[in-house]
Amino acid sequence: MAIKMVFHPSEENFYSEELISFTYVQGLAFSQKQKCADSLHHSILQLHPGSHILEVSTKSREKIGVAASAFNLRVGGNLLESVFQSSKVFAGVGAFKEAANMGAKEARDYVKEKSAGHALVGFSYAGNDFPLEPKSFFYDWLYVNALVQSELNLEDYLAYDTFTDIEFNEKKQINCQARSMAIMVSLKRKGLLTQALANPSTFRRFVYRK
Numbered sequence: 001m002a003i004k005m006v007f008h009p010s011e012e013n014f015y016s017e018e019l020i021s022f023t024y025v026q027g028l029a030f031s032q033k034q035k036c037a038d039s040l041h042h043s044i045l046q047l048h049p050g051s052h053i054l055e056v057s058t059k060s061r062e063k064i065g066v067a068a069s070a071f072n073l074r075v076g077g078n079l080l081e082s083v084f085q086s087s088k089v090f091a092g093v094g095a096f097k098e099a100a101n102m103g104a105k106e107a108r109d110y111v112k113e114k115s116a117g118h119a120l121v122g123f124s125y126a127g128n129d130f131p132l133e134p135k136s137f138f139y140d141w142l143y144v145n146a147l148v149q150s151e152l153n154l155e156d157y158l159a160y161d162t163f164t165d166i167e168f169n170e171k172k173q174i175n176c177q178a179r180s181m182a183i184m185v186s187l188k189r190k191g192l193l194t195q196a197l198a199n200p201s202t203f204r205r206f207v208y209r210k
Contacts, residue, residue: 005170007182015182033059037166054160071104073146082107087125090118134208143180
């Protein structure tokens with residue numbers, strides 16, 4: 001058995017988190033990852049019959065789940081994941097903006113190598129500086145902006161009440177595209193999406209109440 005965090009749009013707090021126990025499917029192959037996500041979804045349905053669940057990653061069985069992956073979404077012409085990596089600011093060395101033009105995995109590895117030994121102190125993007133708290137603030141803001149800028153029909157995502165990302169490990173990672181998707185859905189349902197994205201501080205106040 002394994003435990004995975006899943007995310008729900010929330011009327012009260014824009015998103016909620018839930019830990020789900022499920023049968024883990026071993027293997028690194030693409031098909032095994034999909035089977036693992038299927039197992040997670042099966043456990044969710046046992047707890048919450050009738051749930052509408054979407055895996056938000058390249059491992060999703062739904063096209064709209066794959067399309068919403070941070071490895072496919074773009075911001076200003078660059079891959080979201082690459083832009084996120086290029087926006088990291090490290091003590092003593094700053095940011096590695098050139099990573100924005102790289103592939104997602106290449107950008108991640110490049111920034112990790114270049115920043116070795118230097119503490120992450122914040123994020124900087126499009127003239128805006130973002131603090132490390134709330135922990136997922138910058139990623140959520142960037143991801144929701146990418147969704148709005150994309151050609152995806154955001155109405156399609158409103159049909160779901162649970163979002164998963166089979167690669168996300170809440171013990172080691174902070175940011176999760178499934179959480180960001182839940183936030184977008186809540187904002188969209190409440191008619192607050194455009195207002196929340198007016199500027200980063202408004203988004204922060206709406207979503208995290210800070």
